[in-house]
Amino acid sequence: MATQALDNNVLPVGAKVRIRSIMPPGHVRAPAYVRGKTGDIERVIAPFKNPEQLAYGLPAAEQILYRVSFSAVELWGDEAENPEDRIEAEIYAHWIEELETANAT
Amino acid sequence: MPHDHHDHLSPSGHPYRQDDDTPLSYWQSMEIAVRELLVEKNITTLEEISTQIDKMDARGPALGAAVVARAWVDPAFKSRLLKDGSAASGEMGFDVGPMHLIALENTADTHNIVVCTLCSCYPRNLLGLPPDWYKSRAYRSRTVKEPRKVLSEFGVNLPNDTQIRVHDSTADMRYVVIPARPSGSEDLSEEDLAKLVTRDSMIGTGLAMMPNA
Amino acid sequence: MDNRTDGRRWHDMGGQDAGPICDDQHDFSLWEKRVDALMILCSGKGYFTVDGLRRALEDMGEDAFESMSYYERWIASINQNLIESGAYTIEELGVKMAEVQARGETYGDASLGQ
Numbered sequence: 363m364a365t366q367a368l369d370n371n372v373l374p375v376g377a378k379v380r381i382r383s384i385m386p387p388g389h390v391r392a393p394a395y396v397r398g399k400t401g402d403i404e405r406v407i408a409p410f411k412n413p414e415q416l417a418y419g420l421p422a423a424e425q426i427l428y429r430v431s432f433s434a435v436e437l438w439g440d441e442a443e444n445p446e447d448r449i450e451a452e453i454y455a456h457w458i459e460e461l462e463t464a465n466a467t
Numbered sequence: 468m469p470h471d472h473h474d475h476l477s478p479s480g481h482p483y484r485q486d487d488d489t490p491l492s493y494w495q496s497m498e499i500a501v502r503e504l505l506v507e508k509n510i511t512t513l514e515e516i517s518t519q520i521d522k523m524d525a526r527g528p529a530l531g532a533a534v535v536a537r538a539w540v541d542p543a544f545k546s547r548l549l550k551d552g553s554a555a556s557g558e559m560g561f562d563v564g565p566m567h568l569i570a571l572e573n574t575a576d577t578h579n580i581v582v583c584t585l586c587s588c589y590p591r592n593l594l595g596l597p598p599d600w601y602k603s604r605a606y607r608s609r610t611v612k613e614p615r616k617v618l619s620e621f622g623v624n625l626p627n628d629t630q631i632r633v634h635d636s637t638a639d640m641r642y643v644v645i646p647a648r649p650s651g652s653e654d655l656s657e658e659d660l661a662k663l664v665t666r667d668s669m670i671g672t673g674l675a676m677m678p679n680a
Numbered sequence: 681m682d683n684r685t686d687g688r689r690w691h692d693m694g695g696q697d698a699g700p701i702c703d704d705q706h707d708f709s710l711w712e713k714r715v716d717a718l719m720i721l722c723s724g725k726g727y728f729t730v731d732g733l734r735r736a737l738e739d740m741g742e743d744a745f746e747s748m749s750y751y752e753r754w755i756a757s758i759n760q761n762l763i764e765s766g767a768y769t770i771e772e773l774g775v776k777m778a779e780v781q782a783r784g785e786t787y788g789d790a791s792l793g794q
Contacts, residue, residue, distance in 0.1 A: 385688065386687070387689070388735075389731065389734060389735040389738060391585065391638045393585055393692055393694045394688045395612075395695040407567075407639075410638070413638065413639075416729045417734065417735035418732070419732060419761075427638055427639060437611070441612070443612075443613055443614065443631075444615065444631065447615075447631040447632070450632060450633070450634050450635065451634075451635040451637045452636070452639065454638065488786050488788060490785055491781065491784070491785060491786055491790045494748070494749075494751075494756065495711050496781050496790060497755050497759060497777060498714055498718075499780045499791050500773060500776040501755065501758065501762065501773070502714060502718060503776060504768045504772060504773065505718065505721075505722070505762075510727070511722070516714060516718065516721065519721055520713045520714065520717050523716060523720075582694075584692070584693050584694030584695075585691060585693075585694075585734075586691065599704060599705050599706065599750075600703055600705075602750060603702065604693060604698050605698040605702065606701050607693040607698075608693040608695065608697065609696075609697075609698050609701075611694045620700060621701075
């Protein structure tokens with residue numbers, strides 16, 4: 363089963379990740395303000411059909427959807443209102459790099 | 468026959484905006500054309516459209532408020548709600564449709580607030596249609612970066628040692644905040660507790676009302 | 681469409697500067713509720729997805745966001761998606777819109793009193 367295959371590669375809660383910094387045109391669900399930023403997996407939600415294919419009426423492969431938690435300082439630096447505040451967003455697996463194995467790009 | 472919605476009051480108690488006697492706009496003519504083409508091609512019917520409108524009209528913050536009040540009085544329900552928001556809301560007999568719901572609990576030291584920076588995703592099947600400000604550029608742009616300033620514009624000023632968690636509803640999940648139960652509400656019934664739960668308190672831009680307020 | 685070349689698209693607003701939040705509120709009119717219903721019904725029947733709705737909204741660009749109302753943008757996007765999925769043709773739409781506009785000056789007249 364497709365879901366079973368996906369399960370073998372699921373990132374654990376707490377894993378340090380970086381959101382890919384590519385900036386393609388078209389419909390994507392990873393907001394620009396988190397791209398290239400580091401956070402950790404807050405929870406594993408479930409596999410969903412990839413909205414980047416559904417949006418064009420195409421058959422879509424399933425991708426695991428995660429919630430990734432970022433610190434306000436990681437996203438906004440000195441402009442953060444409070445260093446303890448967190449921002450959490452839903453990010454699809456294909457936008458996520460595990461930090462240990464992430465390339466410089 | 469489709470229902471005549473002009474005879475009804477909206478959930479907020481105001482009459483619907485009149486549009487029968489204002490000049491026809493280009494986009495209104497497109498709506499009429501699309502609707503008639505879909506009916507002619509048996510893709511939908513006027514009854515189906517009318518029923519769908521009634522269904523959305525019946526949904527509003529009162530549904531979410533009932534869920535929050537149940538969570539306040541029933542710790543086992545609250546744990547189920549935090550584990551699977553859709554299933555727990557369904558337990559109460561609410562048809563939340565295909566919505567995937569995550570419930571977020573405010574505590575003494577954590578405040579949750581929800582935004583959708585990419586469009587305007589909202590738990591419409593539990594709270595009804597979103598307020599206009601939720602869809603605005605100002606709210607979508609600022610909330611992830613300056614939630615405390617945004618909250619202060621809503622009259623909510625949180626101490627610095629309260630952690631704010633901003634939830635960007637970027638994909639398939641929808642969010643409802645379980646506001647903190649106000650002090651002095653210990654003796655209230657579940658039904659009376661629900662009256663303290665405002666729409667904004669379930670988005671995170673407000674707090675639950677104080678009893679007797 | 682977007683003219684920016686840094687890749688960030690107009691609708692991707694998180695973290696941008698913006699003015700105060702305005703608390704004006706309106707109740708939805710019948711035609712707006714019908715647009716909403718058409719979206720739910722057509723996506724439920726598999727003609728397109730909410731992702732397709734968003735994609736067409738995004739492709740309409742920032743000017744549309746600033747100058748059109750929420751449900752005006754929605755009907756434009758719903759129509760785009762229905763044409764793409766073959767629910768009806770552009771020609772059929774053109775004929776029907778001309779017919780609708782010829783019925784009268786008001787929404788009520790053009791909608792045949794419904």
